[in-house]
Amino acid sequence: MLAKEIIKQIVFLIPFIRNFYIKKRVANGSIIPLEKLEDTLYKADKVVLKNNENPNICVGIVKDGYEYEGYVSNRAYYPKYEKFLKNNNISYEYYDIYRHDWLEKAKKFDVIVWHTNSDPATQDIATNKIYVLDKLMNKKCLPSFDEIWTYEDKVNAHYLYQHFNLPEIPTFVSHSKEDALEYAEKAKYPIISKLNTGSASFGVNKIANKRQAIKLINQAFSSKGAKTYFQFQRQKDYILFQEFISDATYDLRIMVTGDKLFGYYRYPKKGDFKASGAGNVVKKAIEPKALDLAFKVKELFKANFLATDLLFSEKLNQYFIIESSIFIGIDTAEQLKINEVPGFYQRIKKGEYEFVEGKYWVQEFALKETIKNI
Ligand SMILES: Nc1ncnc2c1ncn2[C@@H]1O[C@H](COP(=O)(O)OP(=O)(O)O)[C@@H](O)[C@H]1O
Ligand SMILES: [Mg+2]
Numbered sequence: 166m167l168a169k170e171i172i173k174q175i176v177f178l179i180p181f182i183r184n185f186y187i188k189k190r191v192a193n194g195s196i197i198p199l200e201k202l203e204d205t206l207y208k209a210d211k212v213v214l215k216n217n218e219n220p221n222i223c224v225g226i227v228k229d230g231y232e233y234e235g236y237v238s239n240r241a242y243y244p245k246y247e248k249f250l251k252n253n254n255i256s257y258e259y260y261d262i263y264r265h266d267w268l269e270k271a272k273k274f275d276v277i278v279w280h281t282n283s284d285p286a287t288q289d290i291a292t293n294k295i296y297v298l299d300k301l302m303n304k305k306c307l308p309s310f311d312e313i314w315t316y317e318d319k320v321n322a323h324y325l326y327q328h329f330n331l332p333e334i335p336t337f338v339s340h341s342k343e344d345a346l347e348y349a350e351k352a353k354y355p356i357i358s359k360l361n362t363g364s365a366s367f368g369v370n371k372i373a374n375k376r377q378a379i380k381l382i383n384q385a386f387s388s389k390g391a392k393t394y395f396q397f398q399r400q401k402d403y404i405l406f407q408e409f410i411s412d413a414t415y416d417l418r419i420m421v422t423g424d425k426l427f428g429y430y431r432y433p434k435k436g437d438f439k440a441s442g443a444g445n446v447v448k449k450a451i452e453p454k455a456l457d458l459a460f461k462v463k464e465l466f467k468a469n470f471l472a473t474d475l476l477f478s479e480k481l482n483q484y485f486i487i488e489s490s491i492f493i494g495i496d497t498a499e500q501l502k503i504n505e506v507p508g509f510y511q512r513i514k515k516g517e518y519e520f521v522e523g524k525y526w527v528q529e530f531a532l533k534e535t536i537k538n539i
Contacts, residue, residue: 187233196236206248209498212529214253220539224250225260225274240494242280245528262294271298276536278307280492283317285362285398307535311467312491317362319405322489329465333486335408342386345404349378357407360393360400365442367394413476416440416487419451419459420500422470422530424512426456427500448502453516455484460512462489470531498524
């Protein structure tokens with residue numbers, strides 16, 4: 166991996182190759198030249214605060230999604246936040262939270278917004294800095310400390326599901342080797358093992374039998390820990406096992422922000438059970454029972470935006486929570502489509518939702534939720 170990265174860097178010094186690669190990525194839409202950014206943003210409707218909500222504040226935006234000079238990732242969140250602030254006449258500045266003077270610089274802001282990368286190193290930096298900003302300096306943060314605490318952290322999310330009696334996939338988390346070995350002894354195989362942090366199904370594995378489970382437990386509780394797909398981090402002193410839901414055919418992602426809901430279905434590739442990252446997305450209607458559950462999780466997680474992923478077991482006739490995330494990969498302003506018409510579900514009350522047509526960046530709604538009560 167490291168060698169590959171070095172080769173890539175060297176190859177990139179050759180202008181011809183670099184330009185070819187950048188062109189290819191612009192063509193497939195994964196990066197956007199900065200001068201084309203506005204066009205992309207305004208393919209979606211504006212999100213505006215009501216007049217009496219318009220706060221006199223200064224927002225610090227941490228930039229994300231930087232790719233190459235003059236280009237930004239189409240998944241970057243900051244341009245959508247910026248669009249919202251411009252349209253609502255709210256003042257803002259870019260804020261480099263990674264520098265040594267982040268704390269001093271934070272003083273001038275009332276609100277700080279930061280789409281954190283999903284790797285464990287960034288999570289560590291973000292959780293600790295947001296603790297200071299949110300809890301000690303009383304800054305309004307997106308994400309707040311409560312929000313970041315479960316992000317890319319399947320163990321912490323499990324604690325909340327358990328505490329609030331939410332229907333997660335039956336999950337076993339332990340920091341005791343003895344306890345984990347007891348579980349391995351009694352489990353009904355196959356089971357699923359997950360890393361605390363992971364996306365696109367990296368770090369999710371099927372454990373076929375007791376021998377494999379014991380091997381993983383021995384590695385995880387060894388002095389070095391078990392290897393993960395992050396070069397800089399190992400699975401150390403914890404185990405996250407789940408029952409394998411064998412009759413799940415899809416992963417249903419439902420995004421909730423305020424009382425608006427979006428979502429889509431993801432299907433695994435043939436012969437695999439993992440839908441996340443497989444790239445087979447289908448946008449269609451979602452039943453109220455699933456919307457209710459995702460809404461409940463968002464409320465209990467105290468989040469301004471939360472995507473909760475569900476699977477459905479036909480046998481048990483039940484939705485189970487796979488995981489929840491405050492940030493997800495967002496490629497378009499069409500995060501819900503019914504019969505090819507983009508829009509969102511407006512929640513009326515439990516069990517009752519109304520489809521509203523329109524194209525929106527969900528990030529704008531999330532920021533609106535965050536600052537509407539300032
Ligand atoms: N316990 C389980 N039983 C059956 N399938 C599962 C289970 N947990 C996850 N999956 C499948 O694996 C995929 C990846 O799991 P997930 O926990 O969502 O990891 P990631 O964070 O990488 O998306 C899901 O999209 C789902 O299709
Ligand atoms: Mg997932």
